[in-house]
Amino acid sequence: MSKLLIVDDESRIRELIRKYAIFEGHSVDEATDGMQAVRMALQEDYDLIIMDIMMPELDGFSVCREIRKVKNTPIIVLSARGEEYDRIHGFEMGIDDYVVKPFSPKELMLRVNAVIKRAGGGSISKDEFVYEGLSVDFRARIVTIDGQRVDMTPKEYELFFYMVRNRGIALTRENLISKVWGYDFFGDDRTLDTHIKLLRKSLGEYSRLIVTLRGVGYRFETG
Amino acid sequence: MSKLLIVDDESRIRELIRKYAIFEGHSVDEATDGMQAVRMALQEDYDLIIMDIMMPELDGFSVCREIRKVKNTPIIVLSARGEEYDRIHGFEMGIDDYVVKPFSPKELMLRVNAVIKRAGGGSISKDEFVYEGLSVDFRARIVTIDGQRVDMTPKEYELFFYMVRNRGIALTRENLISKVWGYDFFGDDRTLDTHIKLLRKSLGEYSRLIVTLRGVGYRFETG
C-alpha cells in the first residue's frame, strides 16, 4: 500500500487512475494543476507522483523541476503519443518512467508498482541515501560525512545526485553528460573529468565509491 | 511461463502472436512502435522481445541498438522474405533469431521457446549471466568469480560480453573482430589471439568455457 499523487487537469483521467490505484490498494490524492501539485508534493510525502506532462500554466517539466529541488519522490509522467519524446528523454534525470496516452490502466499500474518497488518498496520513498558515514539527504540537498556537512556546488550536487540515484550501474561519459548537463551540451570532453575530480575531493575518503571505468565512464558503487 | 514483448505496427500480427503465445502459457505485452518498445523494454524485464524489423519512425535495428545499450533481453526479429537479409546477419550481435514473414505461428513459437531456453529458462531474464561461480552483470559491467571481482580492461569486457551474449554459438574470427573491433579494423591477425589469451587469464578456471575452434574461431559454452 502506497501513497500516490495524481496530477492531471482532466477529471476523467484522474478518476480512471484513482479507480485502478485504489483497486490495487494504494491511497490517492489528486491535484488539478501544476501549482497545486508542487504544493502538495512538498507538503506531503508521496511514494509516487503520476503526472500529465501537458497542463495549463505550469507544465509537467516545471513541476518536476520544482519538486526535484527539494525531494526525490518518484515521478511517472503521462504524455500523448510521440509528444516531447526528446524532452522527456533529455529530462530523464528526474523522471522515473513515462506512459503514453491513451494508456491501459493495467499497464500503468504495472509500472506504478515497478517504480515503487525500485524506489525501495513503498510506504514513503526514501529521500535519503546512507552508506557507512556518508549520507545524502535529497530533500534537504545536504550531504554529510561522519555527521559533518559537505558543501557542494550545484553541478557537483547534480552529478553526485545522479550517480547516487543510479548507483551500481556503469554510467558512460555520454550518459552522464547528457543527463547532468543536458543532451545539448557540446562543451569540452574534459569538463566531466574536472567535475568528477572536484566531487571526489568533496567526498574525501568516500571518493573510493566513484570507480573509474576506463574507456567507458564511471560507476558509483556501495560495497 | 515467460514474459514477452511483441512489437509490431500491425495489430493483426500482434494479435496472432499474442494468441499463440498465451496459448503456450506466456504473458504478453505489446508495443505498436519503436519508441514505445524501447521504453517498455527498458522499464520491464522481459524474457523475450519479438519485433518487426520494418516499422515507421524507429526501425527494429535502432530499437535493438537502444535496448542493447542497457539490457540483454533476447530479441527475435520478424522480416519479410529476403528483406534486409544481410543487415540482419551483419547485425547479429544483438539479435538472437529471426523469422521470415509470412511465418507459421507454430514455427515462431518453437523458436521463441528455443531462445528462452537458451537464454536461461525464462521467468524474468536478468541483465545478469550466471554459471557456477562465474557471474556477469551487464548493467554494472562487473564480472565476478566466486564472489571475487575480476578486473577487465575495456577490450576484454567487450570481447567477453559479446561472447557471453552469443554463447553456445560458433563465433568466427572475422565475426569477433568485426563485432568487437569494428568492421574497419585492419590490424594484425594475432591481435584477437592475444586478447583471447588475456581474457582466459582473467577467467582463471573458467577459461575452459572458451573453446577454440581451430580454423574457425571460438565458442563460449556452458555445459
Place this chain on the structure above:
DNA sequence: AAAAAAATGAGTAAGCTATTGATAGTAGAC
C-alpha cells in the same frame, strides 16, 4: 609415417590513449 604447412598460444615491449591533477581563464550572481 614423416615432413611440411597452417593455426593457435605465449611472452614481451613499444606506442598510444584516457584519465588525472594542476592551473588559469570566463561567466554569472549578488
Place this chain on the structure above:
DNA sequence: GTCTACTATCAATAGCTTACTCATTTTTTT
C-alpha cells in the same frame, strides 16, 4: 565590482592495445 563556480587547457602518468616473435599443436601433403 567582487566572488564563486564552471569550463578549458596542458603536462604527467598510469594503463591498455597492439605488434612482433617464437613455441606448440593440429592438419595436410607426400
